[in-house]
Amino acid sequence: MSGEFESVPDEILIGGCWKRGTGPAGEVIDPGTGAVLQVMTQATADDVDTAVALGAAAVADPAWRDLLPHQRARYLHRIADAIERSAERLALLQSYNTGKTLAETRGLVASAAGTFRYFAAVLETADEDLTTQRGNYLTMSVREPIGVVGAIAPWNSPVASDAQKIAPALAAGNAVVLKPAEWTPLVSLALARIIDEAGLPSGLLSVLPGRGSVVGDAIVNHPGIGKVTFTGGTRTGRMVAHAAAEKLMPVSLELGGKSPTIVLADADVEQAVSGIMYGIFSSTGQSCIAGSRLFVDRRIYGDFLARLVEKTARLRVGPGREPGTQVAPMVHAEHRDSVARYVDLARAEGGRILCGGGIPDDDRLRDGAYYLPTVIDGLTNDSRTCQEEIFGPVLVALPFDGEDDLLAQANDSVFGLAAGIWTADYRRAWRLARRLQAxxxxxxxxxxxxxxxxxxxxxxxxxxxxxxxxxxxxxSRQKSIYLGLDDQPNPWAD
Incomplete structure (x- = not known):
């Protein structure tokens, strides 16, 4: 295996100050072994109060408030540089904390650096609008920061998800109070230390690990939070949206998925098989956009499924830091057990387990949160297995007859996050893409x-x-400004 675990200090970032959390201690687990990596203290609602107050003060400080866009961009470029200098350490830390393969975590760290660099470039080229003149006045539209943004990140790709929330929020001139997922706080805290050491003005970033029912609720309901961005499950997303509606607060929600992948009869079989396997089994299926429902033209269904099952059964399951691993452990034993219950449900609903369907029979893996990549058929699209998000390495295959049948099944879902199409006919692909609800x-x-x-x-x-x-x-918030050009703009009062 590659690299030794390097613990992070047992401190959280509250408005530029590193200190121990005032909440209870929580264990951080290595999902590959089940061992405790370290114990970290968590934040409380009082810590949220402090972070929001310091964030509001930092946003109002002329040293930040009055920076021009290209000057804010300099901070983002410095952060991107610092992430790249610490890339291997961040990748290894995320692999330990989430179980992911090093190949994947290296890609996620590179994505995080790229995100900061992209939004810096956007600031360098951002234009505000001089709108069409409709009278003897000039009209323009400008954007201003919201203030303090609450960001609640998921456990499946923390460093990339953190960057996708922090970078644009800072670029727009806000402060950010980030709550990482309870299971995966380490890489978020390491990223925060990198950002802090890159010279971001104090108060603009806080990172508060802890329970969603404590820290998350305090962020969402805090009167000083002007926007919340949340990535996670749909049920929690509904609660966030509910609280946002009570506050009349803008909210961004990236929630669940049950994404269809579609194989037409003219598809390149080997490309489609490989793409479908990557879409569902990479990240051990722990991805909101995982292609978890497979629809194959009935004319090629049997042969295609046989090839898919043959290749899936050969996937290499093992520790994320072991070279050659394709399917790593799941993030936590509790989540692995949830996925296993869904496979049991599939059996009860009449599904046929074509491969996988259990924990690996390998003594090396017995203490980790492993589950075999699984392919199921024999179900109908209205089964619970096909309708509910499993968030694991479980693929359900269904045949279809013609485009109308395909679209009826593919769109028959409460979700609409992503979809995939495999075909040699780009005209047909375009037609289907426009009709898919994703x-x-x-x-x-x-x-x-x-x-x-x-x-x-x-x-x-x-x-x-x-x-x-x-x-x-x-x-940001949009503001319209009118500049009167008449010497006597409002003669009505004369």
């Missing part, structure tokens, strides 16, 4: 991302977008 559609690829391209979901998969130029707009 925020992102991949054609002859899957699970590829660009920070320059907006990302979001429809239906119960979320509200708003992240990434792209819209990513900064989502963290």
């Amino acid at each position: 925020g992102t559609v991949w054609i002859n690829t899957y699970k590829q991302f660009s920070i320059s391209t907006p990302f979001g979901g429809v239906k119960e998969s979320g509200l708003g977008v992240e990434k792209g130029r819209a990513g900064i707009a989502a963290y």
Whole structure:
């Protein structure tokens, strides 16, 4: 295996000050071994109060408030440079904390650095609008910071998700109070220390690990928080949206998915098989955009599924820091057990387990949170297994007959986050892509991302977008300004 675990200081960042949390201690587990990596104290609602107050003061300070966009960009560039200098340490830390392969965590760290660099570039080229003149006055539209933003990040890709919230919020001129997931606080705290040491003005970033029911609730309901960005489960997202509605506060929600991947009869079989496996089994299926429902043209269904099962059964399951591992452990034994219950449900619903369907029979892996990549068929799209998000390495395959049948099944879901299409016919792919109810559609690829391209979901998969130029707009308020040109602009009173 690669690299030894390096603990992080048992301190949280509260408005520029590093100190022990005032909340209870929590164990951080290595999901590959089940061993305790370290014990970390957590934050409390009082820590949230302090962080919000210090954040509001930092936003109002002329030293930050009056910076021009290109001057804020300098901070983001310095942060990106600092992330790149610490890339291997961050990647190794995330692999220990989440179980992910080092190949994946290195990619996530590179993505985080790229996110800060992209939003710095957007600031360098940001224009405000001189709107069309409709009278003897000039009209313009400007954007201003919201103030203090609450950011609640998921456990499945903390460093990249943290960056996608922190970078655009800072770029727009805000302060950020970040709550990392309870299971995976280490890399978020390490990233915070890198950002702090890169010279970001004190108070603009706080990182408060802890329970969602304590720290998360305090952030969402705090009167000083002007916006919340949340990535996580749909049920929690509803509660966040509820609180936001009570406060009349803007909110961005990236929630669950049950994404369809579609194989048409003319698809390149080997490319499609490899792409589908990557879409569901990379990250051990712990991805909101995982292609967990597979629809295959009935004319090729049997042969295609046989090839898919053959290759899936050969995937290498093992520790994330072991070279050659393709399917690493899940983030926590509790989550692994939840996935196992869904596979048991599939059996009860009449599903056939074509491969996987259990914990690996390998003494080396017995203490970790491992689960075999699993392919199931024999179910209908209205089964619970096909309708509910499993968030693990579980793929359900279904045949379809013609486009109307395909679209009826693929769109029959409360979710609408992503979809994939495999075909040689780009005209047909375009037609299907426009009719699929999803925020992102991949054609002859899957699970590829660009920070320059907006990302979001429809239906119960979320509200708003992240990434792209819209990513900064989502963290700002729009203001219109009128500049009168008449010597006597309002003669009515004369």
